[in-house]
Amino acid sequence: MTARNISRFWEWGRKIICVGRNYADHAKELKNAIPSEPVLFLKPPSAYVTEGFPILVPLYTNNLHHEVELGVVIGKAGTSIPQSDAMDHVAGYALCLDMTARDIQDECKSKGLPWTLAKAFNTSCPVSEFIPKERIRDPGNVRLWLKVNDQLRQSGCTAHMIFSIPYLISYISEVISLEEGDLILTGTPKGVSAVQEHDELQAGIEDVVSMRFKVARKDH
Numbered sequence: 257m258t259a260r261n262i263s264r265f266w267e268w269g270r271k272i273i274c275v276g277r278n279y280a281d282h283a284k285e286l287k288n289a290i291p292s293e294p295v296l297f298l299k300p301p302s303a304y305v306t307e308g309f310p311i312l313v314p315l316y317t318n319n320l321h322h323e324v325e326l327g328v329v330i331g332k333a334g335t336s337i338p339q340s341d342a343m344d345h346v347a348g349y350a351l352c353l354d355m356t357a358r359d360i361q362d363e364c365k366s367k368g369l370p371w372t373l374a375k376a377f378n379t380s381c382p383v384s385e386f387i388p389k390e391r392i393r394d395p396g397n398v399r400l401w402l403k404v405n406d407q408l409r410q411s412g413c414t415a416h417m418i419f420s421i422p423y424l425i426s427y428i429s430e431v432i433s434l435e436e437g438d439l440i441l442t443g444t445p446k447g448v449s450a451v452q453e454h455d456e457l458q459a460g461i462e463d464v465v466s467m468r469f470k471v472a473r474k475d476h
């Protein structure tokens with residue numbers, strides 16, 4: 257059997273664990289309270305999409321939003337990982353989008369239902385190439401940006417995350433064991449907005465990585 261390559265972690269079929277409301281400016285723009293503990297939800301591996309393939313708008317939404325986020329790729333399994341050891345479990349990073357059907361999410365929230373339809377559909381997790389750990393010296397202080405059709409919509413710094421990466425790894429692994437190839441999406445800064453069929457999204461992390469995706473309507 258050939259060894260699996262972590263630089264293609266999206267092919268491994270592992271968990272995608274997402275953190276919501278981790279930036280106060282984004283929580284405020286959606287009129288959400290600032291959380292005192294991380295808000296977690298999951299996406300399935302079928303949510304992954306890589307460059308060269310389109311982001312598909314589900315038929316049931318009229319308000320699909322982009323959320324640019326720093327993704328943390330787990331390189332070593334663990335349960336109840338102490339914060340002091342957390343970064344030893346990181347293999348690297350990826351720039352990610354947490355595509356969100358905002359109208360469906362609002363409906364789910366008002367009915368007290370889970371966010372699965374809003375957050376976990378096919379292609380709801382576009383990812384960049386794998387970024388080896390050494391290429392981001394301080395993941396707690398990098399700038400993320402996102403443009404729609406060349407217009408800047410999101411520009412934020414991971415220094416403004418409410419819960420740090422070591423805290424998130426420790427908190428999550430207390431409840432959900434982390435495995436090699438898992439991905440943690442660390443939340444989005446402000447500036448989320450709607451995208452339409454034929455839009456082009458570009459996003460980047462400083463001079464480390466950039467990526468480009470087209471938006472297409474899902475066929476019936």
Ligand SMILES: CC(=O)CC(=O)C(=O)O
Nearest residue numbers: 275276277278323443444
């Ligand atoms: C309100 C949200 O959609 C939470 C979320 O995903 C975030 O990144 O914040």
Ligand SMILES: [Mg+2]
Nearest residue numbers: 323354443444
């Ligand atoms: Mg998000």
